[in-house]
Amino acid sequence: MTIYDISEKAGVSIATVSRVLNGSSSVSEKTRQKVLDVMEACDYTPNAFARGLGLNTMNTIGLLCTNCSDLYLSKAVYYIEQGLRANHYDALLYCTGQDKESKENALKFLLSKKVDGIILIGSDFISEKAEDNSYIQEAAKELPIMLFDAVLDAPNVYSIASDDFQSTYEATLALLSAGVKDILFFYQAASYSDSRKLAGHKEAMSKMGLPISPSLALAFSGSLENINAMVDTLQNASKSGTTFHSIIASNDTLALAALKYAKQENLKVPEQFSIIGYNNSMLTSCCDPELTSIDNKIETLCGELITLLMEVLAGNPVPQKTMLSGELVKRGTTTF
């Protein structure tokens, strides 16, 4: 069933059918109704491929994400997909894993699929080394690229992120004000957002004139699924002589591991041991005491990202960098 069949049955030209289809101007109500009736009767649906060829778009946005089953990233995928859908765009999902080459291939692949834009979900796509980000700048020459939870200053690249530096800065100050000493910063990788968090922590420490031992910034290199490996990492640090009475974690999973560690060490939380997580996920309420955590407002971030993307696609100017504030949500693992 094509536009030709409809035009024939309705006794009009295909141009008229096309006009009706696109709610185009100037079609007499009479013929319009006739065409609609025929379409209805034939259960006609325009061919998406032909349409794509003619219009050079299929209203699709590529979603790149290292791991869509990650507790945090899956939330972002969810909100972003909802937002795209609300704006009549489809989401083409591509999970790349951490391999650099795989990320680059994925980006190239999406270009060849002729999506209208690409959203990089998570800061894992941005490296500290500027030259490693050139693949993004290259792709941005062909279509707009939105960064969720990361920042890169480049033409046609738009960054939307939470102010992780500031949030961690304030969290550290809050702990220090509460009289906590020996804060261990427990993070996962050298990603953009984690390094911003660490930087905020260090800034707060140095502002208070406190030294920062390198051993008090502990990186966990395993899978986020493996909580016991995180606990082991903490235990090893402790055995190696690192002293800490508090942990700021770069996500709630690590914070949960910190809590498990504290319990195994028979440390009373929060009296003897304080913990602050990050993301304010459902994990914060699955334990006892519940996790104090930094809410980076993921839903708001995603909403803003979609709004900006729509403006960009419409050809309107938008800010290249959007930063939103986080919020410390106080629960049972801190004394305040």
Next chain:
Amino acid sequence: MTIYDISEKAGVSIATVSRVLNGSSSVSEKTRQKVLDVMEACDYTPNAFARGLGLNTMNTIGLLCTNCSDLYLSKAVYYIEQGLRANHYDALLYCTGQDKESKENALKFLLSKKVDGIILIGSDFISEKAEDNSYIQEAAKELPIMLFDAVLDAPNVYSIASDDFQSTYEATLALLSAGVKDILFFYQAASYSDSRKLAGHKEAMSKMGLPISPSLALAFSGSLENINAMVDTLQNASKSGTTFHSIIASNDTLALAALKYAKQENLKVPEQFSIIGYNNSMLTSCCDPELTSIDNKIETLCGELITLLMEVLAGNPVPQKTMLSGELVKRGTTTF
């Protein structure tokens, strides 16, 4: 840069370029190399839309899922996307929520997008009422539909699921053998898989000649993000006079809530109170004691689903219904 440009620069016809592009038969090595050189030099990429129009496919599979940020479903999305990618198919993601009309619209929408097949992720798409599933049968007339974690007997619909009935049956027997009494079955919704789980539990109970009080099958109707609401539900049940010393939950989140409930009631786990979860997710290791849980082998299920889908797309006959066995993974919340 089109196929015409390439043909011109290479001094051949577009037909030859197309042949080279598709690794088609009979092109002399000489011209083949010449064409490839020109393509390389021009950084040529074939237009995906034109290709789609000609071949009537863009190698895309629609992924329908009520909520891709769900701990369990996001895992399925992940494995399925990986599998599709490995077979050169793209994943078009569509999250529908629980609204029935939204599910139906999503399915129709994907048809109009001319995807090659559709995967319904999660049992939320299958209703107990047969007539409510007609929208799936209707869509299956146009393209193959794969069901992950659900079963529906209809033409061109292929079901891949874990044997939830059997798994829960065995889990119940294991608890009873360990001397546990008053098992509460804690589940979420009247979905296909949850009702199968409940049925397996009841079967085991009746096999052992034990009565099943309706109050010992407790449904939680809130969000899976809200653990405290689950705990409240359990507490209300207890206050209402329901006695239970053990819980089998239809997912790990509910099981975690059960553990939280037990701790609040100062019940020693597993000595005084046993808990079995479902899905064997990372949640099983985030608590203390760790959760005994039923592993429904999600990765295997997804792998099998992809294998079958590829066969179906290749036009080969495949079984309509594939059931895999689960496995009870014993940890700290049971005495065995």
Next chain:
DNA sequence: TTGTACGCGTTATCAG
């Protein structure tokens, strides 16, 4: 207001 005719970039079917 309506219709004609061409373009979009491929693939595939024929001849040669």
Next chain:
DNA sequence: CTGATAACGCGTACAA
């Protein structure tokens, strides 16, 4: 082995 040329189904100037 290669080259014209016709689909594929729709959007849209341009003409009427």
